[in-house]
Amino acid sequence: MSDAPRNLLDDPTADPFDVALRAANQIAERTGVERHEIALTLGSGWGKAAELIGETTATIPAHEIEGFSRPALEGHVGTLRSVLLPNGKRALVIGARTHYYEGHGVRRVVHSVRTAAAAGAEVMILTNGAGGIRESWSPGTPVLISDHINLTGDSPLEGATFVDLTDLYSARLRAIAHSIETDLDEGVYCQFRGPHYETPAEVQMAKTIGGHIVGMSTALEAIAARQAGMEILGLSLITNLAAGIQSTPLSHLEVLEAGRDAEPVISALLARIVGAL
Numbered sequence: 001m002s003d004a005p006r007n008l009l010d011d012p013t014a015d016p017f018d019v020a021l022r023a024a025n026q027i028a029e030r031t032g033v034e035r036h037e038i039a040l041t042l043g044s045g046w047g048k049a050a051e052l053i054g055e056t057t058a059t060i061p062a063h064e065i066e067g068f069s070r071p072a073l074e075g076h077v078g079t080l081r082s083v084l085l086p087n088g089k090r091a092l093v094i095g096a097r098t099h100y101y102e103g104h105g106v107r108r109v110v111h112s113v114r115t116a117a118a119a120g121a122e123v124m125i126l127t128n129g130a131g132g133i134r135e136s137w138s139p140g141t142p143v144l145i146s147d148h149i150n151l152t153g154d155s156p157l158e159g160a161t162f163v164d165l166t167d168l169y170s171a172r173l174r175a176i177a178h179s180i181e182t183d184l185d186e187g188v189y190c191q192f193r194g195p196h197y198e199t200p201a202e203v204q205m206a207k208t209i210g211g212h213i214v215g216m217s218t219a220l221e222a223i224a225a226r227q228a229g230m231e232i233l234g235l236s237l238i239t240n241l242a243a244g245i246q247s248t249p250l251s252h253l254e255v256l257e258a259g260r261d262a263e264p265v266i267s268a269l270l271a272r273i274v275g276a277l
């Protein structure tokens, strides 16, 4: 058994929105910033954007904030940063994603998004590294998420909470992204549970039901962000062609390498998009 301190979110009687509010208050105290208007979750390959979007005025190890987990994976940086944007707005940069496949439950998966909302964020930018189904996408291609298919069979909403998911990935924000990069492709993101990669048959299923991108994050977070009333922008970095679309086996190392290689270019793109918001 681990002797790590208990996470408040593991207590079923705790209200996850109260925990998010506590976390937001701690962030305000630690950063000296009362309100962060924009939040970004930086997935594989997107980390450098934190440096490019503005001036970091505070960095907090995420696990020191209520409800956040220690990073489960090397290559995922577990920090929360307060960044002052050139336009004077404040961004909360979340480099600490809890994945659904870690098995800690959906409350922990969406805690960062709920915390961002409690910290005042009206725009939530969700980024990830993912597999591409379109053969024309080479590793390193950034793709705007136009919609998603949630294949986890789970939801961050508890009880009879009926939330509309039409235009979940904001058309307004996608138009801004297109104005920055006119040839940015769009695609439907399929969230699988993971942590195994998909079989070629599963990738064909995703393609048949309308998917273009396969990954292990983002959809559950987007649902929680919509529940919280935020506008959502989703971006995938294609780190590899999905299983069976590429003929060679997938390796986590290659995925990380593709992310590292693409990082300067896609981070600069993200910084330009954030500058235009």
Ligand code: HPA
Residues within 6 Å of the ligand: 129, 130, 131, 132, 197, 198, 214, 215, 216, 239, 240, 241, 242, 243, 250, 255
């Ligand atoms: N599938 C799921 N998740 C991923 C992939 C993939 O092919 N590549 C990077 N993350």
